[in-house]
Each structure stands twice: as C-alpha cells, then as structure tokens.
Amino acid sequence: MSELLEKEARVEKALQEGDKHSAVSDLYDLIVAYAKQKNFTRAEALRDRLFEADPMALSEIVKSGEVIEQEKSEARDEGHMKAFASLYSSMSAEETNAFYFALNSVLLEADRQIFKEGERSHRLYLIDQGEVKLTHGEVDGAELLKNLGPGDLFGAETFFSRTAFCTFSAFTLTPVRANVLEDSVLKDWQDSFPGLEGKLAEFCFRPGGVQEFLDRKALERRNQDRIDISGTMGLQLLGKDGKPMGKPFKGGFIDMSKGGVGITVRMSKPETARLLLGRRLIMACLLPMKGGMKNLRISGRIIGVEPHLFNEYSIRLRFDKELPQELLDNLDLSSPARSPELDLKIE
Numbered sequence: 271m272s273e274l275l276e277k278e279a280r281v282e283k284a285l286q287e288g289d290k291h292s293a294v295s296d297l298y299d300l301i302v303a304y305a306k307q308k309n310f311t312r313a314e315a316l317r318d319r320l321f322e323a324d325p326m327a328l329s330e331i332v333k334s335g336e337v338i339e340q341e342k343s344e345a346r347d348e349g350h351m352k353a354f355a356s357l358y359s360s361m362s363a364e365e366t367n368a369f370y371f372a373l374n375s376v377l378l379e380a381d382r383q384i385f386k387e388g389e390r391s392h393r394l395y396l397i398d399q400g401e402v403k404l405t406h407g408e409v410d411g412a413e414l415l416k417n418l419g420p421g422d423l424f425g426a427e428t429f430f431s432r433t434a435f436c437t438f439s440a441f442t443l444t445p446v447r448a449n450v451l452e453d454s455v456l457k458d459w460q461d462s463f464p465g466l467e468g469k470l471a472e473f474c475f476r477p478g479g480v481q482e483f484l485d486r487k488a489l490e491r492r493n494q495d496r497i498d499i500s501g502t503m504g505l506q507l508l509g510k511d512g513k514p515m516g517k518p519f520k521g522g523f524i525d526m527s528k529g530g531v532g533i534t535v536r537m538s539k540p541e542t543a544r545l546l547l548g549r550r551l552i553m554a555c556l557l558p559m560k561g562g563m564k565n566l567r568i569s570g571r572i573i574g575v576e577p578h579l580f581n582e583y584s585i586r587l588r589f590d591k592e593l594p595q596e597l598l599d600n601l602d603l604s605s606p607a608r609s610p611e612l613d614l615k616i617e
Contacts, residue, residue, distance in 0.1 A: 274303055278316075285323055294320065294327045301334040305341040310371065313338050342367040350398050350449065353421040360469045368463050369470070373449035384440040385425070391436055392453040394429040394474075397422050400446030404438045404484070415487055417443065418480065426474035426481045427571070429453050431510060431550055434571070434590065438484060456510070475548035475573070485573040485588060496525040496532070497598060501607030503533070503555035508569060514552060520609055521553075521585075528595060530570060530588040536581055546572050551587060557597075558605035564597070 277296050284293040297320045304313035317334050320327060343363070351358060351370075358366050373396070378384065385391040387406065395402075397420055404415040404424065415438055418424060428434045429451070459466045475481050501523050509515040524532030531553065550571050556563045574586035 274300060281319075281323075290324045290327075294324050294330055297323060298330040298334055302337050305334075305338045308341065308345050310338060310342060313341075339363060339367055342371060346370055347398070350396075353398060354396060354423075357423075357470075357473050360473065361466070365463050365466050365469070368459065369451075369466065372455045372458075373451055376448055376450050378442045378446040378448065380442055380444050380446075382442045384442065385436055387436050387439040389436055390434075391425055391428045394425045394451040394453075394470075395423060395440075396449040396451070397424075398447045398449060400448075401443040402446060403441050403443050405441065406438050406487075416480065416483060422480055423474065424480050426471075426548065427484070430456075430471055430474075430548060431508075431512070431571070434550075453510075471548045477574075481548070482573065485571075496527045497601065497603070499523045499526050499601065499603060499607060501555070501558075501605075502609040503553050503607060504609040505533070505535070505551050505553055508550040508552055512550075512569075523607055524584060526593075526598070528589075528592045528598065530573075530586060533585050533587060534578075535583050535585060537583055538581055540577065546575055546585060548572065550590075553587065554610050556608040556610070558602040558607060559597075560600050560602050563608075568593070 277300055281293050281296045281300070284290075284296070297316055301313050301316050301320065304310075304316065313334075317331070317338065320331055320334065325331075343366075346367075358369075361369060375398075378400075384395065384402070385393075397418055399420055402418045402422075402424070404418065406415055424440060428436055430453075456467050473479070503521050503523065504518050505521045506514045506518040507516050519535065521533040521535045524534060526532070533553075548571065550569060552567065552569045554565075554567045557566050568589055568591070570587040570589040572585050573588045574584075576584045578584065
C-alpha cells in the first residue's frame with residue numbers, strides 16, 4: 271500500500287475513534303500531496319471529506335482550497351491560455367480554473383469531418399493548433415464559409431441549445447489539437463459558477479466573432495429583402511430544453527424577412543440586453559394579412575443587439591425555420607401587427 275493510501279486509511283480510523291484533530295491534519299496533507307501531483311479529482315474529493323469531518327476546521331479548509339487553485343493555475347497550458355486570453359480575461363481565477371479543467375483535449379487527423387450540417391452537436395471546440403474549415407451545402411455545391419485557426423472557437427449555435435441544428439459543416443484541414451467542452455457542464459456550473467455560462471455566451475456571440483460572421487453569412491445566403499412592418503409582438507425566452515422560461519415581454523417591429531426579424535425592446539439594465547445575445551426566443555403576434563389576421567408563432571436566436579437612446583435596444587432575431595414567401599407576399603402593410611395579451615404565458 272502506498273504512503274498516501276496508508277494515510278487515507280489512518281484518516282478513516284481516526285474518524286472512527288473520534289480523533290478529529292489527527293484526521294484533519296492528515297486530510298490537509300493528503301489534499302496538498304494530491305494537488306501537487308495534479309490529481310485534482312482526488313484532491314477535491316478529500317477536501318469535501320474534510321468539510322464532512324470537521325466543518326469548523328476553517329484554516330485547513332481555506333488553505334487547501336487555495337493550494338488546489340494555485341496548483342491548477344500552474345498546470346494550465348500557457349499556449350492555450352495565450353490563444354484564448356480575451357475569453358479568460360472576463361473570468362475570475364476560480365471561473366478560469368473551472369472552465370479550463372472542464373475541457374477535454376483532443377487530437378484530430380487531417381481531412382476529418384468534425385460535425386455535419388443539419389445534425390446536432392453538443393460540443394464547443396477551441397482550436398489550439400491546426401486549421402479547420404467551415405462549409406455550407408452539399409459536397410458538389412459546397413461553399414467555403416471560413417477557415418479557422420488557433421484562438422478560434424466554433425459550435426456555439428448548437429452548444430447553447432438542445433433543439434438547434436448545425437447550419438454548417440466543419441472539417442479539419444490539417445492535424446488539429448483542440449479543447450472540447452461538453453454542454454452537460456453548463457448544468458454543473460449553475461450553482462457553483464452561475465455567471466460563467468453568460469460570460470461564455472457573450473464571448474461566443476460577440477460582434478466580430480466567428481458565430482456573428484456565420485450568422486451574417488446565413489442571412490446573406492438567403493438574399494432576402496427586408497420588409498418594413500409596424501406593430502408589436504409578444505416575446506419570451508426559451509430555455510436550453512426549448513421550453514418557454516420567465517415572463518413574456520413586448521417588442522416592436524422594425525422589419526421582417528423570410529429568415530428573421532428586427533425588433534425594438536426597452537430594458538432598464540444594459541447587462542440584461544447583453545445577456546440576450548445568443549439566446550433563443552419565441553415570438554407570437556397577429557400579422558395583418560390581405561383578407562384577415564394570421565396568428566404567427568415562431569422561434570429563433572438573437573444574433574445581434576444594438577443600444578439606442580432612452581433604454582431602447584434593437585435586436586435581430588434569426589428564425590429557426592424560414593417563413594414561406596407566400597406569407598410575406600400577402601402581408602397587409604397598411605395595418606400594424608398586434609401582440610397577444612402579455613398576461614398569458616406564451617407556450
């Protein structure tokens with residue numbers, strides 16, 4: 271039996287005999303030893319055991335946590351940290367370690383398909399080395415969207431939603447070393463690091479980022495004319511499971527096309543508006559048509575947020591599914607659209 275395992279056995283024996291002092295001392299030594307070995311899973315498990323053994327051993331609890339965080343910081347790959355410095359700059363030291371050690375490093379050979387357009391993917395990819403190409407369309411008529419390299423990440427459009435499908439395909443051009451984040455980690459962060467998902471989403475959907483470029487290209491591909499339309503609609507955020515969450519709120523029409531809609535909303539806090547970027551919404555309204563009103567309910571993702579005066583913002587919603595051209599051709603633009611009663615939940 272190794273020295274560390276022998277000490278773990280002594281801890282359990284001491285606890286059985288009611289000797290908390292010896293157990294706490296040995297547990298602290300074990301945590302430090304495992305942390306220095308970079309065995310953070312075992313170090314954190316023993317720190318939980320320290321909490322259970324003696325919640326009042328505050329000095330050992332605090333110091334052991336500091337040792338783990340310090341050893342984690344020293345274990346991080348500096349090349350990766352430098353490549354994604356702008357991402358990590360918004361995180362605290364604890365959030366940085368939580369994010370970094372949730373990543374799984376992968377090596378991908380050249381000319382390999384990472385994921386396919388029209389399918390679902392629940393992974394976010396951060397490229398450390400190598401090149402990746404993003405394409406749209408079938409092989410015979412594929413369009414190159416963008417080449418990515420170290421410091422780029424992709425996969426955000428499906429990573430933050432269980433109901434969205436990939437709007438592009440991804441292939442390796444060269445051998446690639448990447449770090450992969452599984453979407454299941456978002457649930458783990460909800461209690462310990464509640465702000466981390468928002469910071470990650472804000473970075474992924476930031477102006478000038480990869481996802482913003484892809485969203486813009488998606489709209490350009492459709493070559494759609496925007497129609498000026500007036501009126502209001504009801505809006506409600508969608509959770510990761512695609513179900514409505516929170517209270518509905520009202521928005522005003524700016525314009526509409528087959529693939530999306532421009533909306534004005536009023537918000538008192540700028541941080542609330544920033545958090546909308548990349549989120550999914552459901553929109554409900556009564557559209558004025560030639561011959562009557564049409565009840566439209568459609569979901570989409572917010573791909574742009576722009577501030578204006580007096581707490582007003584314009585947002586761009588990209589629909590999950592295009593509207594039929596026939597609907598746009600039969601709009602009665604002389605009448606305004608109307609929102610549903612906002613005291614009724616949009617479901």
